[in-house]
Amino acid sequence: MEGPMASISLAPAPAATAGCGSGSRFAHVQQAPEDPIYGVTNAFLKDPSPVKVNLGVGAYRTEEGKPLVLNVVRKAEEQLLADKSRNKEYLPISGITHFSRLSAQLILGSDCPAIAEKRIVTAQCLSGTGCLRVGGEFLAKHYSGPKIIYIPATTWTNHFRIFPNAGMEARTYRYYDPKTKGLDYEGMMEDLRAAPSGAVVLLHACAHNPTGVDPTREQWAEIQHLVRDEKQLLPFFDSAYQGFASGSLDADAWAVRQFVNDGGETLVAQSYAKNMGLYGERVGALSVIVKDPDVALRIESQVNLVIRPMYSSPPTFGAAIVCTILGNKALYEEWKVELKGMADRIISMRHQLFDALKARATPGTWDHIVNQIGMFTYSGLSKEQVEYMKTEYHIHMTSDGRISMAGLNTRTVPQLADAIHAAVLQFA
Numbered sequence: 001m002e003g004p005m006a007s008i009s010l011a012p013a014p015a016a017t018a019g020c021g022s023g024s025r026f027a028h029v030q031q032a033p034e035d036p037i038y039g040v041t042n043a044f045l046k047d048p049s050p051v052k053v054n055l056g057v058g059a060y061r062t063e064e065g066k067p068l069v070l071n072v073v074r075k076a077e078e079q080l081l082a083d084k085s086r087n088k089e090y091l092p093i094s095g096i097t098h099f100s101r102l103s104a105q106l107i108l109g110s111d112c113p114a115i116a117e118k119r120i121v122t123a124q125c126l127s128g129t130g131c132l133r134v135g136g137e138f139l140a141k142h143y144s145g146p147k148i149i150y151i152p153a154t155t156w157t158n159h160f161r162i163f164p165n166a167g168m169e170a171r172t173y174r175y176y177d178p179k180t181k182g183l184d185y186e187g188m189m190e191d192l193r194a195a196p197s198g199a200v201v202l203l204h205a206c207a208h209n210p211t212g213v214d215p216t217r218e219q220w221a222e223i224q225h226l227v228r229d230e231k232q233l234l235p236f237f238d239s240a241y242q243g244f245a246s247g248s249l250d251a252d253a254w255a256v257r258q259f260v261n262d263g264g265e266t267l268v269a270q271s272y273a274k275n276m277g278l279y280g281e282r283v284g285a286l287s288v289i290v291k292d293p294d295v296a297l298r299i300e301s302q303v304n305l306v307i308r309p310m311y312s313s314p315p316t317f318g319a320a321i322v323c324t325i326l327g328n329k330a331l332y333e334e335w336k337v338e339l340k341g342m343a344d345r346i347i348s349m350r351h352q353l354f355d356a357l358k359a360r361a362t363p364g365t366w367d368h369i370v371n372q373i374g375m376f377t378y379s380g381l382s383k384e385q386v387e388y389m390k391t392e393y394h395i396h397m398t399s400d401g402r403i404s405m406a407g408l409n410t411r412t413v414p415q416l417a418d419a420i421h422a423a424v425l426q427f428a
């Protein structure tokens with residue numbers, strides 16, 4: 001064998017020299033592929049251009065291009081720091097109980113029967129990703145149906161790793177139709193209909209990432225009928241953008257509430273990364289809604305048993321911020337205004353980009369820029385076009401053509417429009 005592998009013996013090393021041989025015991029480790037989203041940030045950081053723009057990761061930026069800490073978050077932090085009775089004890093395995101209750105109310109509505117009837121288990125987990133991971137492992141260990149999760153064929157790339165790592169088999173259902181730049185509704189229904197009865201189905205609660213394409217309310221009703229009545233699938237909602245899609249927390253929770261309020265069993269992973277701007281604080285809530293309060297109690301014990309050997313218990317500060325905001329009427333109202341401000345700025349970026357492309361008479365149809373929902377525009381630009389825009393215009397985005405609209409501002413819209421225009425002409 002040639003190269004760095006050559007010094008590795010595949011035969012067991014003699015006991016006396018174990019661990020002290022000439023080569024590394026890890027020399028066989030292969031370079032992992034870069035994460036499709038974090039990789040964009042890395043390339044952006046390495047780009048020396050003063051006009052570089054990062055439209056990769058879904059993280060909100062102000063009109064000045066800066067990360068935003070919400071005012072309500074600052075106020076909550078000040079209150080927490082001033083409270084000298086606070087300590088640094090471990091939280092319970094499933095986090096702050098008050099946080100869990102407030103989170104369940106936020107996503108399901110405070111009048112949700114499942115909450116009143118104690119048919120819900122909510123655990124504070126490490127942001128949306130942690131909720132999906134813990135939920136996935138809980139299902140892999142305890143779900144009585146097929147341990148298969150159906151994921152949209154185009155989705156947040158991490159879904160494809162989270163569920164197999166948790167022990168679930170991941171399969172896909174058709175979701176996005178590149179021809180119409182809309183929902184492949186027929187394909188989705190056909191694939192879910194062909195799934196084994198009782199399989200798990202991952203649904204984006206709103207503002208589907210990366211496509212920005214959500215089912216209509218009529219389509220949701222038919223999906224719900226298929227999931228509940230025809231196939232007895234188990235819905236697992238990923239809610240990473242509540243409030244970010246429309247600016248309304250209630251409107252963006254509509255689909256989740258429809259499913260939970262029909263009395264069927266449902267899982268929900270909630271993230272506070274985007275809607276409270278708590279990205280790095282890693283705050284989220286996993287809810288398992290079932291039919292019976294006794295079952296809920298036992299599930300709680302098993303969710304704890306998933307968490308305890310994984311990271312023992314969650315961090316305190318981010319969840320305390322969320323509790324402070326959700327538990328105080330004035331702060332809660334202020335948060336809703338700030339959240340709407342972020343959603344509105346993103347929507348205005350959509351219109352500015354659309355107008356800028358129209359003004360340049362860029363070939364193609366661009367209606368999807370204003371029609372898609374949430375943080376991203378799934379532009380339809382090819383890998384080559386994305387690469388061209390990076391080298392020629394210092395615009396960084398994921399290779400699937402996803403544009404984080406939250407990373408744009410009035411100053412960078414013309415630069416992006418110029419780049420798209422040139423890329424479209426270059427690779428017509």
Ligand code: KET
Pocket residue numbers: 037056057058059126127128129130156204209238239240271272273279284
């Ligand atoms: N679900 C979806 C659909 C999602 O887009 C994200 C993050 C998450 C879950 C997880 O977020 P968390 O920070 O764990 O609460 N998406 C953006 C950031 C990332 O890739 O981590 C993104 O797509 O850019």
